[in-house]
Amino acid sequence: MQFSSVLLENAVKEFSSLPGIGKKTALRLVLHLLKQEPNTVQRFSDVIAKMRSEIKFCQRCCNVADGDICSVCANSSRKQDQICVVESIRDVIAIESTQQFNGTYHVLGGVISPLDGIGPGQLQIESLLTRIQKEKTEEIIFALNATIQGDTTIYYIQKKLQGLPLRITTIARGISFGGELEYADEMTLGRSLQNRLPIENYMVKN
């Protein structure tokens, strides 16, 4: 692409460095901003810079936080002795959006994946174990993606927790709500048969 302005070209270059944004989309976004009021664009720019420079990670659960402790950990009406173990901040947002969970989180920052060179040492596993022992946690809920890496991570942490007096669970796997049996993969359908529920449990839940 040939631009007749270096300022425009640089802005397009910055936008197209973002994931999933190509040159054409970047140009569309820049031309959109060019049409906005200068103070609107200044606010856009300030908010992004401020987000990166001022955001912190919760010292207890590694979630994003505006201070030293995130709003979930600081909220005394939540069950502080229940920890939901997730891979990333994105998963915290997904679970919070269901409004069905009233405990706290622990963000691992990834899952064990030897092929990508990620071992337990690079994840927030040590801090999780220390936290569980210190806080006398009652329940650990694993909410990791249902992949081999996710399962490996659950297995690894669960081994480390053996002997501690706590309940360890994982979120249910099965056919999605509204999903059709014939389109479900064999693994999911097979497991959901194995882990079938007494009908009373099902009725209570729905």
Added chain:
Amino acid sequence: MQFSSVLLENAVKEFSSLPGIGKKTALRLVLHLLKQEPNTVQRFSDVIAKMRSEIKFCQRCCNVADGDICSVCANSSRKQDQICVVESIRDVIAIESTQQFNGTYHVLGGVISPLDGIGPGQLQIESLLTRIQKEKTEEIIFALNATIQGDTTIYYIQKKLQGLPLRITTIARGISFGGELEYADEMTLGRSLQNRLPIENYMVKN
């Protein structure tokens, strides 16, 4: 979506105000920036703010410019008496990218569209007419989108130019290069039959 950080939430809100960016994509972009070095994000933010505050519009052709005159108008090796009339800056970039045009531009900033309340007065038509008379332009090339609004605009300007000693042309309409006849719409195919070329012209051009 429930965020546990106001800084994060504000950044997502700003990104999702851009066209074609929903909340989920905005979150993906923000989490990507959160993983980058602080100075990378600061540069991103600065470049965007600088683009909006410092960019100017060429006093001659209304194209984007870093100074009072754009780089196309300032380039003496280009044919300054040939004006290509386009709708927007995006079209200038598209034509420049072909590297097939060596004249100058005039950016109208839209096309005449009574339904959207856009009349000739809101477009850079007056400045085009003044420029043509002042500069003794030799050729006007209309490169507007092939829509009713585009054609109306061509008709309007062309009427105003009657009597002036200049060549008025429009870019060719026809079947796209590599396009298949059976998928072309009737209008395009019909017009491309009407405006058929002597075979010698075609051979020279390819």
